[in-house]
Amino acid sequence: MAKLDRLLALVHALSEATDGLTLDEMAERLGVNRRTAERMRDIISHHFDLDEVVDDRRKRFLIRDSLRRVYTRPTPAEVAALQAEVDGRTLAGQNARAEQLASLLAKVKGALDDREKRRLDPDLDALARLQRTMVVAGPIATVAPETVATIQRAILCGQCVEFHYATDKRPEPRWRRVIPYGLVHGPLTYLLGKMPGREDQPVYFRLDRMSGAMVSDTIGCAPDDWDIDAWLADSFAVWRDEKQDVVLLVPRSSADRARHWRFHGQQQIEDLGDGGLRVRFTTGGMRELAEHLFTWGGELVIEGPDVLVAVMRERIAAATMMLPTGDMRPILSQDTAKGAS
Known part of the structure; x- marks a missing residue:
């Protein structure tokens, strides 16, 4: 040495x-x-x-x-990645998250001295100009930055959150007080909240439907043994219903794609003798799972549960309503139908 x-x-x-x-x-x-x-x-x-x-x-x-x-100085690639995330969140309308990340980005840049900035700027300009976070189709929901800040402050203080909440079915806002069990970010941002004094499971509250959020005087925090990741894994997405044992049969022609696909965080993959796969996992949220499986149309078969098959039939029937009135053409061509059978 x-x-x-x-x-x-x-x-x-x-x-x-x-x-x-x-x-x-x-x-x-x-x-x-x-x-x-x-x-x-x-x-x-x-x-x-x-x-x-x-x-x-x-x-x-x-x-x-x-x-x-x-060893603590950021590289151009790291700063550019953060810049791309800020731009992507902004374009997606996720202003609350974008503002927090933009504030972090400003602090990272502000910590650099003039010499470091001169060294960083040429590479950063090149990387930032040609990097983007893709903004996919989805809901547009504006969340007030102060709403996120209030919930985060309540979590840190161990207090409940109070707010007025409206839904599509009930546009008139109603007052709520909940124990904050977590914030879940995605196309929409949700508060996981549980009513104090009840044994109910936490439920989702969309932040864009809240108004007048404030930290409550009532003490309330998630238990020390609360595992938000385990709770999220119980459902395919946001909708929560009874958990089901899901079994998907993937033919050999689609096996390679399925091996590099995550249907669920706790999925198990079984190799079949003919080159195909069988994917198993347990989850709730059958409607959202069925809608996701539309992207696999013709490339896998739902072996179970029956409730998922029934939900898929309902979603297929609903999808046919998007076709022009009087369009009597078959949904599948004969060649496609033979492949699916």
């Missing part, structure tokens, strides 16, 4: 020398020749900001920042 020991010793020497070191001084400290010292300097320059100072026609080298700073 002598080579590594000398290299680390040179890193520390370059960071501690206020005036820097020449190649000859590096070689003398390490007991190596000038050419070896030059190679070691080149290696160090790949990982540290190595400054070069000309002193009486001699070049001196030093690492200006503390060694800790080298």
Whole structure:
């Protein structure tokens, strides 16, 4: 390990020398020749900001920042990834999340000194110009940033949240007080809340349907053993109904795609002798699962449960209502129908 020991010793020497070191001084400290010292300097320059100072026609080298700073300084790729996330959230209308991430981005950039900014800017401009977070079709729901901040403050304080809440079926807002069990972000942002003093399960509340959110005087926080990930895994998406044992049969022609697809976080895949697969998992949310399986039309078969088959039939019937009136053409061509059978 002598080579590594000398290299680390040179890193520390370059960071501690206020005036820097020449190649000859590096070689003398390490007991190596000038050419070896030059190679070691080149290696160090790949990982540290190595400054070069000309002193009486001699070049001196030093690492200006503390060694800790080298490992905490963000890279252009990291800053560009955060910038892309801010832009994507903004375009999707998720302003509350976008503002928090934008604030973080500003703090990251603000922590850089002028020299670091000059080093970072060229690469950051190139990466930020050609990176985007895709905004897919979905609901447009504006959430007030203060609503998110209020819920987060309630979580930190161990207090309930109070707000007025409206739904599609009941547009007149009604007052609610709930224990915050978590925030769930996605195309829509939800508060997982549970009524204090009840044994009911937590339910979802859409933040865009809240108004007048405030931290309550009533104490309320999730139990220490509450596992939000396990709770979310009980349902395919937002809709929660009785959990079902789902079994999907994937033919050989679609097996490769299915191997690289996540139907559920706790799925189990069984290899069949004919090259096909059988995918099993337990979850609720049969309607949302059925709607997702539309993207697999003709590429898998629902073996169970019966309730999922029934829901799929309902969704197929509803989908036919989108066709023009009087369109009597078969839904599947004969070749497609044979493949599906």
